[in-house]
Amino acid sequence: MLLLTALVLPLLSTASTVQAFSPKSFHLGSTTAIDGLQAYRENRITLNENNPVLTFDYGSEVGGFPFVEVQAPSSAVQVQLKYSEPYDGLELPQGDGPWLYVNGLMNSFRIETFNITKSGKAQSFFIQGGFRWQSITLLGNTSLTISKVGVQPSVDIKDPESLPGSFSTSEDMYQDVWNLGARAVQAACVDAGSQPSTWEVSDQGALIRGQYPAVSALGNGFGNYTLDFSTKISTGGTGWRVAGGANGGYGPYFVLTSNRSGLISSNITSLPQNSLIAGYGFSLINQAILPSAPPQTYSISNMTIEDGKWYSISTAINSTGYAISVDGQQIAFIENAPFVSYISGSWGSGSLTDGTFGFGPYLNQEAFFKDVKVTAQNGSVLYTNSLTSTDILEEFGIASNKYSVCLDGAKRDREIWIGDFAHTSRIIASSSGRFDYIQSMIGFEFDWQYPPGPAHGLVPIQAYMGAGKQYREAYYPSEFGETDYQFFFLLVLTDYFALSDDKALLSKNWDGIKLLVQTLVDRYYDPASGLMASPDASWFTAQGSQNATAPTALFLVTLNQLINVATALDESQTASSWTKMATRLGNAINTLLWNDDLGAYSLSLTQPNDSAILATAFTIRAGIASPARVASSVARLSDVFLKIGYKDNSAASDASSTQLSPNTQGFLFESLFIAHLQYNVPAEAVLPAIRNLSEVFWPKMVTQNEYFTGASWEYLYQDGSPGIGIFTSLGHPWGGAATYVFSNYILGVRPEWNNAMGEYEWVFDPAWDVAEGLGLEWAKGKMPLSSGGYIEAEWRVSGKAGKTKKPSMTATVVGNKHVKINIKKRS
């Protein structure tokens, strides 16, 4: 009999030797609590009927395998563990989850039940990717003494003092804000092999605990088929999917429950015993922005489904529904008519009859699966698999991660969203110094770069860390919804080159780089407008609008940086062809997309009267805007300021539901410094926006204890709360740009292209007038170097900051003989 508390410890070379994350404080009572917690020092705590609820606060974001150590209970005792980033998740039945979007090599649920029968350590089989708060609730009429609680790390998170990078200044809040990005990148970047598969495969088949069903990469072209497999329930029930989408599996989902009462926490209202529950969409419940049809429940009156017995299940798809049989007896026919309004072409297959299949029981359940067969309507067998070989893990996208990668968020989506990595990689370079993640991500992207075929030349933008390269064709086009994420990858590459001068890595991938650029030009450059536009493209940086400023200017930014790479690598022919392209793009933007009445670049040709913060940000960084245009578009930023921050564009509503993105504002933030330092826009012009971002927007992630995780967030509402409510990732590196902006421009240490030398050099060149305008008296910090060591720098203005006072500046390169720093004295 397998327990949910399987004590199988993952084989982690790094994590198993590192110290567990330990709660900072706790509270024992009848409910969870945010106030009145006491310091936690591995206290012995007894849960009983009077005090059944423990609250643990880890102080900031942690991630890994939660465990409890207990003293022998007199009989089996069940406790429910719950996890959340914000405190309020502890007060919700499902914590701040579940995460039923993709299978991210983690627990899809934020609650789990341990059935504890003996002394010692009970550890979750699953990773909880990121949380600050945890509760443990005693179920039933018993008591339990807990001697220790903690989390076996699945990520390497160091305290800010122990990082190779650092930043501090005379105003403490700046350092608190800097810490956000530093923690987010550590929580969201995972070492190769550190995230075990969520399936356990043996000669008995695949043992699958309750989780978001993983789907086969081989079934996308299938339709109107019959899926047969054998299953043996070990706890509660079993679950599977047919006609699922290629991107995560959205579609019909079936759960078959056994007649046993199961765990106390099982919800027998929604999952009655001995029943078939049929849902459609992501899962059986609606969650935030991820819809599912109301589930239909069929009680199986004439057959008993027992734990521990093998059954053969058959699901036959036809045009009106799904016929489900157990051991050859039809137990239900599920009409598909109620699902019609939930058909989704982007999340699902776009059809009720077609798409892939997958497996995954629901919460509190656990079952074995084997002997899968898919038969077409004409009787031909399309697929067979005994599910007894670990080869299946890559097919289902749930193999332990081969590469060290950075995910978009610690708790969700846990995909390799390459666009997010534009900020992540810069934050890493300023804080954790884990350049190996950047190198590994670049290696991963080129390893997967698509061979001749419909996606030829493109790189993945939202790969699962558990997927196999040999199946990559299955993810095109469903996982290519943000065309400009390809541009962000070029930005990552070239930003990395500026930081590292790593000619070897860039040379090694030079053919891949040229192929990617050529592919992007061929597919997405529209000679009619001279801008990036194509019916086949969808632009994240312009909310889907075509012929838009931001994606075109972003591509131009990457070309400018690629030209530097080509120059450094003596690839002059390529450099000159990219220069021509860059010039064309810059001219087209300046001719077609500047709107004098607006005083800013237009969002796009079709939205000429709307401004957009990324249009402003990327035209500045691309170096195509005249100082007058820069000054004007910066001045117009107040048009899109909503209480605490900037909405993406002027077309977005001012309603309280509008999400403010620290991702887009991060690009804006840096561009304000570039405008001042490189285009001579006076500090007075950029200071209001810089002050709003530094002192109003980012501090919202610091000052609210109920939401604080010590890490940067995905979105905010204008009242300062998390921007998709309970669903928001509060461990999201894309929201942490302030970290590198402070290091690069307030401390003032950054790589800069030196035209005369034809290479990047490190400069120590703070934005003095801005720092002065912000009232800062000193700053100090360290910038890690990719080739080892770090740059340590400090500046100080004596007495009151003022232009007349010459600041003191010191900078040294420590532990690296090859890097020099160019100290640019204040003129």
Ligand SMILES: *[C@@H]1O[C@H](CO)[C@@H](O)[C@H](O)[C@H]1NC(C)=O
């Ligand atoms: C529950 O607790 C009460 C007293 O608190 C006790 O009388 C009763 O027997 C317990 N019930 C069970 C099922 O253990």
Ligand SMILES: *[C@@H]1O[C@H](CO)[C@@H](O)[C@H](O)[C@H]1NC(C)=O
């Ligand atoms: C399945 O049947 C539907 C009609 O019910 C049809 O539209 C679809 O193309 C068929 N799918 C396949 C893969 O043959």
Ligand SMILES: *[C@@H]1O[C@H](CO)[C@@H](O)[C@H](O)[C@H]1NC(C)=O
């Ligand atoms: C489940 O069904 C089996 C077979 O009828 C029976 O022996 C067993 O007692 C049932 N279990 C429960 C919890 O009802």
Ligand SMILES: *[C@@H]1O[C@H](CO)[C@@H](O)[C@H](O)[C@H]1NC(C)=O
């Ligand atoms: C809990 O563990 C005990 C002892 O192994 C076992 O008898 C019981 O069936 C388990 N309960 C559940 C719901 O799995």
Ligand SMILES: *[C@@H]1O[C@H](CO)[C@@H](O)[C@H](O)[C@H]1NC(C)=O
């Ligand atoms: C149990 O499920 C029912 C029906 O879906 C739902 O209304 C109820 O809130 C659930 N209870 C818990 C504790 O989640």
Ligand SMILES: *[C@@H]1O[C@H](CO)[C@@H](O)[C@H](O)[C@H]1NC(C)=O
């Ligand atoms: C689909 O299958 C069900 C159950 O076998 C059957 O009743 C129904 O007539 C079939 N529909 C079509 C269009 O064949």
Ligand SMILES: *[C@@H]1O[C@H](CO)[C@@H](O)[C@H](O)[C@H]1NC(C)=O
């Ligand atoms: C059980 O009930 C289902 C649904 O009413 C029916 O289709 C099936 O034939 C029945 N099976 C047996 C073995 O009686």
Ligand SMILES: *[C@@H]1O[C@H](CO)[C@@H](O)[C@H](O)[C@H]1NC(C)=O
């Ligand atoms: C049977 O159907 C499958 C899938 O639709 C198709 O690939 C195959 O060619 C068909 N076989 C015959 C003999 O028609």
Ligand SMILES: *[C@@H]1O[C@H](CO)[C@@H](O)[C@H](O)[C@H]1NC(C)=O
């Ligand atoms: C982009 O603009 C050009 C010129 O106005 C137009 O021909 C083209 O259709 C537009 N592209 C898209 C995808 O809308």
Ligand SMILES: *[C@@H]1O[C@H](CO)[C@@H](O)[C@H](O)[C@H]1NC(C)=O
């Ligand atoms: C933009 O504004 C100008 C001037 O007010 C107006 O003539 C034009 O129709 C507007 N364009 C769109 C697409 O709204």
Ligand SMILES: *[C@@H]1O[C@H](CO)[C@@H](O)[C@H](O)[C@H]1NC(C)=O
């Ligand atoms: C900065 O914030 C203030 C509100 O505190 C707002 O009035 C102003 O427009 C903002 N400035 C800019 C340039 O966005």
